[in-house]
Amino acid sequence: MDKKRGAEIEVKNLTVGYSGKIVLENLNFQVATGEIFCILGGSGCGKSTLLKHIIGLYEPIAGDILIQGDSIVQADEQHRREIMRRFGVTYQGGALFSSMSVAENVALPLEEYTRLTPKEIAATVEEKLRLVDLAGFGDYMPAELSGGMAKRAGLARALALNPKLLFFDEPSAGLDPITSAELDRLLMRLRDRFGATIVVVTHELDSVFTIADRIIMLDKQTKSIVANGPPALLRDTSPNEKVRAFLTRDGLKAAGTGGRA
Known part of the structure; x- marks a missing residue:
C-alpha cells in the first residue's frame, strides 16, 4: 500500500x-x-x-x-x-427491486437517508444515471434492461449518497x-x-x-x-x-x- x-x-x-x-x-x-x-x-x-x-x-x-x-x-x-x-455496494446482477423503475431504485437511498425534496431527488437520480451512461432510462423496469445496464443501474444506486x-x-x-x-x-x-x-x-x-x-x-x-x-x-x-x-x-x-x- x-x-x-x-x-x-x-x-x-x-x-x-x-x-x-x-x-x-x-x-x-x-x-x-x-x-x-x-x-x-x-x-x-x-x-x-x-x-x-x-x-x-x-x-x-x-x-x-x-x-x-x-x-x-x-x-x-x-x-x-x-x-x-x-460506502456504496453493488451486488451480482445489480440487485434491483423488480417492481420499481430504475429511477425509483436509485432514489431509494435518497428518500431514506436525506431530507431532499422530490425535485432535488429527481435531479440527483438523473445525475447518477447520466454518470453511468443510463441517461433516459429512468422509467425502464429492471426486466427491460440488459445485464450490463442492470449492473450500471445498481452502481447508480450505490452512488446516490456520493x-x-x-x-x-x-x-x-x-x-x-x-x-x-x-x-x-x-x-x-x-x-x-x-x-x-x-x-x-x-x-x-x-x-x-x-x-x-x-x-x-x-x-x-x-x-x-x-x-x-x-x-x-x-x-x-x-x-x-x-x-x-x-x-x-x-x-x-x-x-x-x-x-x-
Whole structure:
C-alpha cells in the first residue's frame, strides 16, 4: 500500500466463518485511499464472505475492521448504520427491486437517508444515471434492461449518497467481454474523477490486470492471504507457485475449487 495516501480500510487479525466453521483466519491488510483493490482466489476460498464482513453484514469470529478509522465491528447499531452510509455496494446482477423503475431504485437511498425534496431527488437520480451512461432510462423496469445496464443501474444506486468508498461483488459476472471492458472503464473513471476507493471481488483476470492497483489472493487450504501486491508483479515474480499459476490461468485448480465463496 502507498503509505502516503493513508488507509481507507484496515483489516486486523480477522477470522471469519459461518455455522461454527472457520473460512479465513488471521487476515491483515489495508486498502489505500483512491486505490482499486481486488480480492481474488479460487471458488470456495471466502471472497464474498470476506466482503460481507467488511461491509458489516456479518459479525467476525475475531479481529477488527476499520472503515475510515472507525471500527464497524465494535460500533453500536446506530454508529454502524452511520458507517455503512459512507460506502456504496453493488451486488451480482445489480440487485434491483423488480417492481420499481430504475429511477425509483436509485432514489431509494435518497428518500431514506436525506431530507431532499422530490425535485432535488429527481435531479440527483438523473445525475447518477447520466454518470453511468443510463441517461433516459429512468422509467425502464429492471426486466427491460440488459445485464450490463442492470449492473450500471445498481452502481447508480450505490452512488446516490456520493460515497467515496465503493464495493463490488463480481461486477463482470455474466457479461460479454465488450460490456465487461466498458464496466472496467467506468470504474476507473469513478476513481480518477472522484478519488473513489474501490474494492472488487472478482475472478475475471482480464479486469484485474486492467483496473487493479493491488490485489490480495485468498487460499482455501491455508485459510489465509497468500499474495498481496500489484497483480502483474505477483504474476511475474511471486515466490508462490500457486499464485503465479492462478494469475497466468495455468493452475486455477491449485487455488481450490468448489464450495461456498
